[in-house]
Amino acid sequence: MAKEIKKPAPPEEPDLLPAMGLFTILIPMLLSMTAFQKLAIVEVNLPERSLMNMQDEPPPEPDQQSLNLSLAITSDYMVIGARGGFQPNVFFKEMWTFRCKSDAQLITHAAEDVKASVEAGKGPKCKDGVEMDVEKYMYEIETIELWAYEKTSEEDPGRVIWAIYSSQGENVPDSAFVDGNNEFLALTGEGNLGLTPPPALKKPGAGVAVATLAENSARKLKPEDAARNIIYPLSAYDLIAKDLIAIHTQFIDLDDADNIIVVANDDTQFDKIISLMDRAKASGFIKVNLAKLGG
Amino acid sequence: MARKSRSYNENVPFSLTSMMDMMTIILVFMIKNIDAEGQLVTQAENLILPVSTSRVQPKEVSLTVIVDNNYVLVDNGKVITTKEVLDQEELLIPMVDSVLKERRQTEKEHALRMGLPADEPGNIIVQIDKNIPYDAMYKVMATCGFSGYTNIAFAVSMKNAGEE
Numbered sequence: 317m318a319k320e321i322k323k324p325a326p327p328e329e330p331d332l333l334p335a336m337g338l339f340t341i342l343i344p345m346l347l348s349m350t351a352f353q354k355l356a357i358v359e360v361n362l363p364e365r366s367l368m369n370m371q372d373e374p375p376p377e378p379d380q381q382s383l384n385l386s387l388a389i390t391s392d393y394m395v396i397g398a399r400g401g402f403q404p405n406v407f408f409k410e411m412w413t414f415r416c417k418s419d420a421q422l423i424t425h426a427a428e429d430v431k432a433s434v435e436a437g438k439g440p441k442c443k444d445g446v447e448m449d450v451e452k453y454m455y456e457i458e459t460i461e462l463w464a465y466e467k468t469s470e471e472d473p474g475r476v477i478w479a480i481y482s483s484q485g486e487n488v489p490d491s492a493f494v495d496g497n498n499e500f501l502a503l504t505g506e507g508n509l510g511l512t513p514p515p516a517l518k519k520p521g522a523g524v525a526v527a528t529l530a531e532n533s534a535r536k537l538k539p540e541d542a543a544r545n546i547i548y549p550l551s552a553y554d555l556i557a558k559d560l561i562a563i564h565t566q567f568i569d570l571d572d573a574d575n576i577i578v579v580a581n582d583d584t585q586f587d588k589i590i591s592l593m594d595r596a597k598a599s600g601f602i603k604v605n606l607a608k609l610g611g
Numbered sequence: 612m613a614r615k616s617r618s619y620n621e622n623v624p625f626s627l628t629s630m631m632d633m634m635t636i637i638l639v640f641m642i643k644n645i646d647a648e649g650q651l652v653t654q655a656e657n658l659i660l661p662v663s664t665s666r667v668q669p670k671e672v673s674l675t676v677i678v679d680n681n682y683v684l685v686d687n688g689k690v691i692t693t694k695e696v697l698d699q700e701e702l703l704i705p706m707v708d709s710v711l712k713e714r715r716q717t718e719k720e721h722a723l724r725m726g727l728p729a730d731e732p733g734n735i736i737v738q739i740d741k742n743i744p745y746d747a748m749y750k751v752m753a754t755c756g757f758s759g760y761t762n763i764a765f766a767v768s769m770k771n772a773g774e775e
Contacts, residue, residue: 332627339634346641355652356665357736357764362756454742455659455680484771582746586739589748590661590767598664608749 358593361605382572385563385601387556387592388579388609394462394556394592396563403559407474408462408552415458416442422458460587463549466504475510477502478517479550482528482541489548491528493520498558501526502550519545529557530598553595560599568600576601581609652736652766655679655687661741663767673734674714674760676707678743678751685710696747704754711735711758735760 386397393405410427421443430440430453439448448456465474479502481489493501503514520526522539537545560576567573576596580589593604651669654660658679677684683691683704691706719729735755739748755763 332631335631336627336634339631339638343634343637343641346638353654354769355654355660356663356767356769357652357667357669358663358665358767359667359762359764360752362752362761362763452680455740457742580745582744582749584745585741586743586745586748587661587741589745590663590741590765594664606749606752608745 358590358597360593361603381570383563383567383570383575384572385575386577386579386607387560387596389584389588389592390581390609391583394552396556396559398563398567405467406552406555406559407465407467409465409474409476411461411463411549412440412457413459413461414440414442414448414453414456416444416446416448417456418442418446419444424461427460457585460585460591461549462552462588464552464555466510473509476505477510477550478505478513478547479554480517480519481546481548483544483546483548487546487548489546489551491530491533492550492554493526493528493545494558495527496525498527500550500554500558505549513547517547519547529554529561553591556592557595557599560596560601564600574601575603575605577605577607579607579609652738654766654768655684655738657681658738658740659742660738660766660768662770664770665767666769667764669736669764671734673736673764674711674718675766676711676735676737676751676755678737678739678747680740680743683707683747683751686714693743693747696750697744699750702750702753703757704750707751707754708758711755711760715759732762733758733760734762734764736764736766738766 383398384400388395388397391410393407395405396403411424412427412430413422413424415422419442423440423443425440433440434450434453437450439450439453441447464477466477467474477500479500480493482491482493484490495501501517501520503517504510506512506514520537520542522537522542524542525534525536527534564573578589578592578596580592589606596604651672652675655675655677658677674686677687678693678696681693682689683693683696685707688710690710691704696704715733718733722729722731737748737751737755739751752763755761
């Protein structure tokens with residue numbers, strides 16, 4: 317009699333229900349603990365003259381052997397001062413990018429145009445033509461950019477300086493490139509106010525050696541990186557950062573070589589102060605004081 | 612010819628394997644993203660913090676002052692409107708100063724009870740909306756210093772935090 321071949325039993329699936337229960341508890345718990353936006357702090361030294369101002373006492377005489385570095389920002393230029401002298405003004409045009417609630421689109425306006433429009437009782441316009449709230453438009457600014465301008469005189473309306481930037485996202489500038497002489501790959505724009513990028517400014521291709529203002533950043537561009545580079549208005553912050561790095565390197569031996577005073581107008585937005593503090597700290601000025609312009 | 616109807620086995624067990632795969636992927640992703648140290652600072656509502664390249668984390672929990680579009684808050688309690696701060700001429704904000712001095716006194720008494728030095732400068736974290744004018748920020752900062760909180764730090768949103 318032929319032996320009956322025993323049919324193997326189908327494999328039993330493990331009971332996954334308890335594991336599912338555990339996962340169902342773990343996932344909401346982890347989700348509640350996840351930080352989608354990481355916060356950090358920027359330490360600051362107290363305003364040097366806050367108490368002195370209250371007592372109406374004059375400021376102390378500056379030490380002639382010190383660097384006494386200050387960085388002042390006004391509504392249309394920044395300037396670095398040291399030892400009683402000043403570097404040439406770095407002129408800029410302030411640009412505000414709003415994210416409109418009506419169409420969720422980004423739109424960039426010149427700050428002075430927005431202010432003029434608001435004075436006339438009209439809020440800045442979105443791409444779909446909807447006007448923002450005149451009272452609350454200030455708090456809908458998503459990014460503030462300071463486009464560097466080349467000016468020959470105070471009366472000169474100036475022209476935008478365009479530069480080559482690396483880019484992380486779509487048309488969002490990251491770091492400006494410099495050449496072997498530490499000069500920005502930049503040219504003045506064409507047309508009215510230089511708002512048209514100069515055709516002579518070409519993006520470096522793959523294999524070209526470039527660097528940014530960061531230390532040891534020299535590298536040859538990979539094809540994928542070269543494809544992401546963009547031509548964008550040069551930021552006045554970058555121009556200032558370049559000068560600050562040069563000053564810090566030159567006066568590294570002085571006692572106050574790590575100190576800087578950021579001086580600003582009353583109406584300067586906090587965002588600009590933090591951007592300047594970032595650039596100052598990245599340039600080696602780790603002790604940042606704050607002061608008021610004319611205060 | 613009549614079409615033969617497909618017969619279904621009514622005893623098909625519910626398979627959780629694919630669901631388990633999905634859950635495992637989500638769990639691993641979440642564990643990777645979790646910050647084991649936790650956050651000592653949490654962003655206040657109604658304000659947008661400026662983006663910064665700073666990676667400095669607060670070392671301890673500190674008193675927080677918040678300046679948003681409408682109010683100045685100390686430890687989440689409304690103290691004065693931002694408009695009033697902007698309108699005043701003086702550098703010192705008396706209402707904020709009195710609240711901060713009270714808090715500083717409490718901290719000093721607590722430090723003494725714990726046998727710690729009470730004369731060390733107080734730590735404070737200031738959260739300011741990125742569009743608040745420098746005038747308001749400067750007055751708040753000066754008031755903090757005047758009240759004994761001389762270790763001042765601004766809370767910022769970390770740039771490219773996801774790339775770490």
